[in-house]
Amino acid sequence: MNKQIIFNLPVRDLERSKAFFAALGFSVNPRFSSENALFMNVVGDTLHVMLMTEGFFKSLINKPVVQAREANEVVICLSCESREEVDSLIARAQAAGARIPHPPEDHGFMYDQGFEDLDGHLWNLVWMAPQA
Structure with a gap:
């Protein structure tokens, strides 16, 4: 298996973010997506972004979610x-x-x-x- 980079980002509106990144040419991989997260191919098969609802993202960590508009x-x-x-x-x-x-x-x-x-x-x- 090839090494992959997958970075996770919290988003406020999953559907709106999906449309935004689709406009940039990112494609959704439904196999690894759910109502709380979208697995998107950024570049080929090696670089991906997992867009997660803020609530789901927060459930995976034990510290506050940074608000990217502020920091x-x-x-x-x-x-x-x-x-x-x-x-x-x-x-x-x-x-x-x-x-x-x-x-x-x-x-x-x-x-x-x-x-x-x-x-x-x-x-x-x-x-x-x-x-x-």
């Missing part, structure tokens, strides 16, 4: 194949309701921009020149 613990960074892919994903995220906290940053060898999803989780999209 952040992590920025999820996804690599992209091109600058155009970064721009395309940002445009789709914004159209689906994301907040764009800053303009794109172009460092020549690296191009990136981020978005804040419906629950305030920060995502960064980055393209790096192959020669970098």
Whole structure:
């Protein structure tokens, strides 16, 4: 079995979050989903996100759930194949309701921009020149 990365995120409205991430091209794997959680394929078969209702998420931990609109613990960074892919994903995220906290940053060898999803989780999209 190949190693996989699965990160879990609490969300306020599971169906709304499902629609948001579907607009970005993430697909739901119904085999590992329920009324409390959606298992979504982010990139191929190795990177996934488990969107969980806040109540279900809280039942799995023994400390408070961070409200991502107020504080952040992590920025999820996804690599992209091109600058155009970064721009395309940002445009789709914004159209689906994301907040764009800053303009794109172009460092020549690296191009990136981020978005804040419906629950305030920060995502960064980055393209790096192959020669970098």
